Amino acid sequence: MSETIDEKLKNYRTAPFDARFPNTNQTRNCYQNYLDYHRCNKALAAKDQDQTPCQWYMRVYKSLCPMSWVSCGTSALIVQS
Amino acid sequence: MAHPSQLGFQDAASPLMEELLHFHDHALMIVILISTMVLYIILAMVTAKLTDKLVLDSQEIEIIWTVLPAIILILIALPSLRISYLMDEINDPHLTIKAMGHQWYWSYEYTDYEDLGFDSYMTPTQDLTPGQFRLLEADHRMVTPVESPIRVLISAEDVLHSWAIPALGVKVDAVPGRLNQTTFIISRPGVFFGQCSEICGANHSFMPIVVEAVPLQHFENWSSLMIEEA
Numbered sequence: 001m002s003e004t005i006d007e008k009l010k011n012y013r014t015a016p017f018d019a020r021f022p023n024t025n026q027t028r029n030c031y032q033n034y035l036d037y038h039r040c041n042k043a044l045a046a047k048d049q050d051q052t053p054c055q056w057y058m059r060v061y062k063s064l065c066p067m068s069w070v071s072c073g074t075s076a077l078i079v080q081s
Numbered sequence: 082m083a084h085p086s087q088l089g090f091q092d093a094a095s096p097l098m099e100e101l102l103h104f105h106d107h108a109l110m111i112v113i114l115i116s117t118m119v120l121y122i123i124l125a126m127v128t129a130k131l132t133d134k135l136v137l138d139s140q141e142i143e144i145i146w147t148v149l150p151a152i153i154l155i156l157i158a159l160p161s162l163r164i165s166y167l168m169d170e171i172n173d174p175h176l177t178i179k180a181m182g183h184q185w186y187w188s189y190e191y192t193d194y195e196d197l198g199f200d201s202y203m204t205p206t207q208d209l210t211p212g213q214f215r216l217l218e219a220d221h222r223m224v225t226p227v228e229s230p231i232r233v234l235i236s237a238e239d240v241l242h243s244w245a246i247p248a249l250g251v252k253v254d255a256v257p258g259r260l261n262q263t264t265f266i267i268s269r270p271g272v273f274f275g276q277c278s279e280i281c282g283a284n285h286s287f288m289p290i291v292v293e294a295v296p297l298q299h300f301e302n303w304s305s306l307m308i309e310e311a
Contacts, residue, residue, distance in 0.1 A: 013193065014175060014176055015232075016173065017172070017174075024253075024261050024263075025262075026234055026260045026262045027259050029260075062193075063177045063192055063193050064177065064234060064260070066179050066181055066190060066234075067190055068181070068238065
């Protein structure tokens with residue numbers, strides 16, 4: 001990777017194009033990043049490592065997911081996807 | 082915006098809408114030419130005094146009126162497919178906005194940096210000031226920077242709605258539990274209106290969409306102000 005995670009987070013504008021979700025329906029994109037953020041946190045915490053890289057997933061899911069889906073917690077997102 | 086006795090589309094405010102406008106002109110011209118020709122032929126045949134009972138077939142004209150329509154159809158299909166693929170181009174948005182449909186208002190969320198969210202209700206007719214547009218104005222507009230690729234994610238909190246802005250060539254269904262994406266670039270500063278385009282109850286006609294495109298600096302000032310007020 002040419003950019004470090006810190007640079008990527010500093011230069012973050014909005015969620016970039018994700019080739020896994022090329023179509024109109026972005027529901028899964030939101031859900032996947034939400035999951036990835038929590039899994040990343042859990043995995044890095046288990047290894048006692050710095051959780052800064054997980055911030056990327058948080059920025060992306062915050063950009064994509066409606067606030068009401070996130071504030072209701074995981075159950076709302078599971079239902080939506 | 083729309084004008085009384087308007088016949089054509091609203092002036093395009095995005096490159097995609099410009100393409101759609103030109104394609105529509107192209108297809109409509111072909112349709113008018115064909116219709117005029119057919120009408121002329123019908124009139125000519127009906128008013129002709131001579132009849133020929135001995136003509137049984139003619140290879141030449143059969144070939145012409147098979148090949149020519151095929152060519153015309155190709156001439157329509159090629160620009161149509163071009164625009165269709167243009168709409169699906171991969172682009173790199175600078176900003177993501179979420180538009181959530183409710184009964185009966187829209188709410189907009191700008192969450193790339195801070196959590197900014199606000200509702201947009203139609204301005205009631207009795208509260209309009211002179212110069213404002215009936216059933217189109219809203220109390221809070223969706224402000225966007227001009228000439229930047231913008232991603233809008235559309236969903237709904239209750240029933241089906243649809244987020245549409247004719248001047249930008251955008252119409253996307255708002256489906257509860259689903260996040261539909263559209264991207265566009267607004268070519269010029271201005272205020273662009275749209276209306277909910279999926280029947281959603283008693284006040285379906287009274288939940289307009291207003292997008293205000295401003296230079297980037299103005300957009301940044303507006304978003305800071307909105308965050309402070311919240």
